[in-house]
Amino acid sequence: MNNVVATHIIRFILLVLIQVTICNNINFLGFINPYIYIIFILLFPIRDTRIQLLLVSFLLGMLIDLFSDSGGVHAAASVVLAYTRPVILKTSFGMLYEHKTIKFSNTDVGHLITYVTLATILHHTIMFSLEIFNVSNIILILKKTLFSSIFTIIVSVLIIILFSRNRK
Amino acid sequence: MQQILNFVIRNKTFLLFLLLFGISLALTIQSHSYHRSKFINSANGLTGGVYGTFNSIEKYFDLKDQNNILVEENKYLRKLLFNSKTTIDSTYIDTTFIGSRYNVTIAEVYKNSYSLSNNYLTINKGLKHGIKQDFGVITSKGIVGIVDNTSNNYATVLSILNKKSGINAKLKSTNHIGSLRWNGKSAQHVQLEDVSNFAPVKVGDTIETGGESSIFPKGIGIGSVESYLTDISGDTFTIEIKLFNDMSNIGNVYILEDLDRQEIETLENQSNE
Known part of the structure; x- marks a missing residue:
């Protein structure tokens, strides 16, 4: 049990550091950044209660906001993602989720990609809408959401696959 | 009473979600309006420390560029000096003109963003070095922004690439x-x-x-x-x-303090009354 908690704490700190020092400064083509810190919310243990997940996600988002001077944009998006995670899990994993038997380290890659994609698009849409906060700039919101989502999905799926221990 | 408690317990996840979402939404809305104290900003010990550590590694990769910028600026200043009408005696310094109105402090940029809709920079000078809100920040090429929040050792700068800047x-x-x-x-x-x-x-x-x-x-x-x-x-x-400035590549900045500011502001307030 302690081992699991320690893993998650280390993952939390590492993801925040990587996000604020590297990923926020990529600016591919001038504006495209991946937001990989959501991996933490995605891989949070399913058996733990949703209350814990909500609180930890809020803390995670707030930390990212603190580092990037963005008000509460990341916190809001993370909390929404944390709250809707069961629905996304059910849609992408189906029966596996019903029986609470998903192991992220050895799931089918197809299911994993669906899961990451749904979560990323939801998270990024809320985040960029709040960041730009102007309905007349809807094209800009959609553009940023689309390109950043693609980047985030690719990087996140790669990270999850590379760092899971026992994938066949 | 029992029913209210039951309701709260039954919907505790949803209520917590609403609370947390409400807090973050309030902070977001607050961050979109100018001239209000903000709680969430990167002028503090934690973020300053992390950015400082990584900046000390990162700046080695940027030394060549920063050197070029400095040489360019030196060239420009030399040109001004050699072409000035009055002959300058190097032993004579006229103290009435030096440091009379503006005080200049140098600072290193720890964090710079330019792809968001409200961009801020974080610099490594703060209250301890006499930096306060509304000081101007420039580089050798042009303006960068205005100091927004300060802590003891760090300050955030409202970039000109910010929708709130005017x-x-x-x-x-x-x-x-x-x-x-x-x-x-x-x-x-x-x-x-x-x-x-x-x-x-x-x-x-x-x-x-x-x-x-x-x-x-x-x-x-x-x-x-x-x-x-x-x-x-x-x-x-x-x-x-x-x-003129390449906002994506800013290494060192100058912070300008107007020593006459208080006098000007008092005067303006008097005439407004």
Whole structure:
């Protein structure tokens, strides 16, 4: 049990550091950044209660906001993602989720990609809408959401696959 | 009472979600309005420490560029010095002109963003070094922004690439003034709004700070006119400016403190009453 908690704490700190020092400064083509810190919310243990997940996600988002001077944009998006995670899990994993038997380290890659994609698009849409906060700039919101989502999905799926221990 | 408690317990996840979402939404809305104290900003020990550690590694990769910028600036200053009309005796220093109105502090940029819609920089000087809100921040090439939040050792700078920024600027050739805004589209361009359409604007003209506020002195470069068009109302121009500064590559900055600010502000307040 302690081992699991320690893993998650280390993952939390590492993801925040990587996000604020590297990923926020990529600016591919001038504006495209991946937001990989959501991996933490995605891989949070399913058996733990949703209350814990909500609180930890809020803390995670707030930390990212603190580092990037963005008000509460990341916190809001993370909390929404944390709250809707069961629905996304059910849609992408189906029966596996019903029986609470998903192991992220050895799931089918197809299911994993669906899961990451749904979560990323939801998270990024809320985040960029709040960041730009102007309905007349809807094209800009959609553009940023689309390109950043693609980047985030690719990087996140790669990270999850590379760092899971026992994938066949 | 029992029923209320039951309701709370049954819906505790949803209620917690609403609470947390509400807090973050409130912070977001607050961050979109200018001139209010913010709780969430990167001028603090934790973020400053992390950015400082990584900056000390990162700046080695940037040394060559920063060196070039310094050499360029030296070249410019040398040119001014050698071509000045008065002959300068190196032993004679006229103290009435040196440091009379503006106090300059140097700082290193720890964090710089230019792809968001509200961009901030984090610098490694703070209250301890005499930096306060509303000090101007420039580089050798042009303006960068205005100091926003400060902690003991760090400060955040409201970049000119921020929708909340509105700096007073003018045409170098004719003194027609306008307000500097950013539409969030390109990190190389800002817009000068509300310029009277009597102004003889030409593509390539220089835009500089106006010196009407006590933030920037008069005549600091901003950029050159790239294009301009008449507003819908027909009375004013909106000028598209290409910045002199490369906002994506800022290493060292100068912070300007106007020593006469208090006097000016007191005077302005008196005349307003």
